[in-house]
Amino acid sequence: MLRRSAARDDPEERAGPNYSVAPPNPAVRSRLGKFAARWLPEPLLRSRVDPGRAGVLALALVASAVLLGVLALAWAGRPTAEPAPPPVLPPPPPATTTAPPELVVSVVGKVHRPGLVTVAPGARAADAVAAAGGPLPDADLSGLNLARRLVDGEQLHVGVPVPPQAQSGQAGDSKVDLNTATEDELDELPGIGEVTARRIVRWRAEHGRFESVEQLREVGGIGEARFARLRELVRV
Incomplete structure (x- = not known):
């Protein structure tokens, strides 16, 4: 079974360092594929490079770190309400004297x-x-x-x-x-x-x-x- 699967692969693909004839786990392949389709760029998805489970997790951690950084910058740059200045009180009226100075x-x-x-x-x-x-x-x-x-x-x-x-x-x-x-x-x-x-x-x-x-x-x-x-x- 493995030979028939490997016989259908491209010779150049079989010569690659990451080539394996072991069939992938369908459940794992499905979860990783959905995650990669959501978060990885389209050119990377079209390539034949398989980052593996560890690579996908590393990319997820990087994406999470970038997202947290963006949220932190947005929170730090939010407008803050400044307190209103205290009201300026008018100066007290000058004291009036009723008696003449002399x-x-x-x-x-x-x-x-x-x-x-x-x-x-x-x-x-x-x-x-x-x-x-x-x-x-x-x-x-x-x-x-x-x-x-x-x-x-x-x-x-x-x-x-x-x-x-x-x-x-x-x-x-x-x-x-x-x-x-x-x-x-x-x-x-x-x-x-x-x-x-x-x-x-x-x-x-x-x-x-x-x-x-x-x-x-x-x-x-x-x-x-x-x-x-x-x-x-x-x-x-």
Whole structure:
């Protein structure tokens, strides 16, 4: 049987180094043939070279390695989502100061240097008199409250009578200016505590200034009874 099979083979084929007259296993030949038909190139399938089972397995391992490499490159080159940048917060608004950086007061009467003087916020009448050079020796200071806090733009009369029409901050007109007074100065008014004084300053910062004393009614916590007590003690 083997001789008849070998007799039908081509002489050149029988002279090849891989020639064998042993009949191949049909089951193995079928599985290897299907695998080779799927994964091996067409020119190699048409050739008479038989890589054998070990060769097919080696080619399968090479093909698997190449496939894994392609998958690894595809995975590494996949697009990645970048985190969104943090939102940019606007800078905080500059702090507004309600009190002027300094107070300008007019000092007239019996002082060494009458005229305008500049004092720090929260200064008292005694500070303005001292800034004007101090009182003269014959000046009578009994009618002047030297401990009173000053407001910007007022006028002090030292040792002389206060004119009826004078808009000063001493006896005869101790009204507090709602547009320049600090929280401490407002807190000294009767019926105005620390909380209400802060509300008055906040209202002034939000609306610019008081145009009339009646606008005090718009401040929270100031009812009709409290406003009736304050209207003669404040000015704009």
